[in-house]
Amino acid sequence: MRRIRIFTAIATATALLAAGCGTADDSATPAPGGSGGALTPIKLQLQWFYQAQFGGYIAAVDQGFYKEQGLDVQLLEGGVDIVPQTVLAQGKADYAVAWVPKALASREQGAGITDVGQIFGRSGTYQVVWKDSGIKTAADLKGKKVGNWGFGNEYELFAGMTKAGLDPGKDVTLVQQQFDMQALLKKEIDAAQAMSYNEYAQLLEAKNPQTGKLYTADDFSIIDWKSEGSSMLQDAVWANTEKLNDPAYQQQTVKFLTATIKGWAFCRDNAEKCRDLVVAKGSKLGKSHQLWQMNETNKLIWPAAGGIGVIDDAAWKQTVDISMTTKNQTGDTVLTKAPEGLAYTNDYINQAITAAKAAGVDVNGTSFQPATVTLTEGGA
Structure with missing residues (x-):
């Protein structure tokens, strides 16, 4: 999920996505955020293969949370040579899940993307x-x-x-x-x-x-x-920066995040059910491994003092500082300068939190207690 080349050029994923980006006929679908009976098709590019790291999105599809918001969300499975933020920047997806430093490196190379929901509040x-x-x-x-x-x-x-x-x-x-x-x-x-x-x-x-x-x-x-003291922000929901100038895309983003919050809250409160959804989705990892992963993933999200997905300024600054100052063995840094433009915003996640709370969703998870998971040989 995190195994994506950080300095990959923006064009890398074009050919690789051809087989994985099929979608429904868009011609009969209303514009994003529009009204009517038809659902708006949305493509979310995941960072890696199906596993509990993405349980909240899988649950939001399965439990109908996206449909409640008028969205028909298609999850695009990631892989070794798929760069989620590149897929997003090229218009092959509407949103993407990616680690912050890698996405910021792509921004520096020209990708027009914005962090609109910092789902993982902690590094794993x-x-x-x-x-x-x-x-x-x-x-x-x-x-x-x-x-x-x-x-x-x-x-x-x-x-x-x-x-x-x-x-x-x-x-x-x-x-x-x-x-x-x-x-x-x-x-x-x-x-x-x-x-x-x-x-x-x-x-x-x-x-x-x-x-x-x-x-x-x-x-x-x-x-x-x-x-x-050297942790960096990881899984975040990224949106298309230019499209965020469009009120319809803004509304769509709030709806998408609202349903995503519901999905992750569901997985917090129903870890075994989410494990089963992930396994049914085609995960190559076993049931006990996926339950462990669901439990550990929940630890990276909950509790969320400011609300799930809200970007903490201090954590963001630490990630950027490390990205600009820490060199790898060849002397390269993730970033050569501080991010410019709309690198992140809490505007849409805060609106989504308000909507989720109004629907009775616990967006903070202050009472969350991780389970004790018993692993079996090979994670079966």
Whole structure:
């Protein structure tokens, strides 16, 4: 979901989207925000393959929340070579889900997109090590083999090491990590990048050959970039900046966000049901893995003190600062300057929150308590 090349040119996704962007006949459909019985077709480009990371959108479709708003939403599955913000900027989708730093890099390259809903209020990125490695903080990574996915997913790691006084290009041995945890399990690397809702669970779904039982959290230590002060904003809903000048698109955006809020609130209160919806959608991951992912994803959203989707100025500033100042191993930064123009706005999410609250939706989730999920071998 986050494994998209950050410096990919805006034209990259054009050919790749040809097979995935089919839509209903638009000719008989009213303009966005228009009245009438027909539903307005909407395409939402996801950041990765179907999984619980996108449970709220899947639920909003399944439970009819988008239809309540007069929208017929088609979810476009992501993939390795699909850049959601590029798809949006090229007019192949109406909205897109993307990590903030990667989307801002695309903006700097010319993509006209705006963050209109910061669904994930917290980062879910970890660096995971064996408990007996003695590695507890970013400073302890000095001289170690450090795995990371690259493609712009490494900046929290690099920022954390830089903050700890390490030079990511000199003080550690960087290893290109596959999108799994095999290198750590085989002890080919000392630290592995992982998302709390995905790869970390893969470790706990693996069998310890010495005991014949599954590994547990006691076997590993986690460096959480939220604790290290180098976390960055991740999954957000992005809209077309130019279209936001159109009152009809503005209204459509509020409706889309209103239904999206309902979808995520539904998944907060019905995690197992949402897990089943994700599995039925065709996820390649198993039921226990998806329930873990749904639970961990909810932790990144709830509680939402200011309301789900509201962009926190301090978190935004930290993301931008890291994007401009943290260098990767080749000396490049995510951004060369501060974002210009309408990089984000809370105008539409605040209107959507008001509408959702009027419909009886809990938009803050202050009483949310994560569940305890039991994983099975392979996440089945």
